[in-house]
Amino acid sequence: MLPKAPAPQAILEAALYVDDLDAAEDFYGGVLGLECIQKVANRHVFFRCGPAVVLLFNATETVNPPGNPRLPVPPHGAQGAGHICFAQPRDALLEMRDRLRAAGVEIEAEFDWPHGPRSVYFRDPAGNSVEIAEPHLWSA
Secondary structure (H helix, E strand, O other): OOOOOOOOOOOOEEEEEEOOHHHHHHHHHHHOOOEEEEEEOOOEEEEEEOOEEEEEEEHHHHOOOOOOOOOOOOOOOOOOOOEEEEEOOHHHHHHHHHHHHHOOOOEEEEEEOOOOOEEEEEEOOOOOEEEEEOHHHHOO
16 A cells, blocks of 8 residues: 655646757747746757746657766657647637737637637647647636
């Protein structure tokens, strides 16, 4: 039997894998307006999103063993498109949808869920599925 432990209370960071860090930086920083907080050429670019961080990695680099013994982050990566969902109130979500369209980003889907919240789906330059939804999407 496993010992009891409290469950995690929030997501601190989420990772997506991209093949072009410059395009990812332009998209997440320039189009979505997230604040870039760290970049290591050809390896990663990180963005602040509220209290969390969006990590964008070059998967061909992160599968390699760590080069710094003081930071022994295990190798990681993914193949194929990932998914991330950002939260915005409806008015801001609709403004962002219009901004995306103005930037030439195709909206793949936009609808209201049966319980009311709206979602907008599109792709980042690496093909990852990106969603913006109203914050109450997962409210009980």
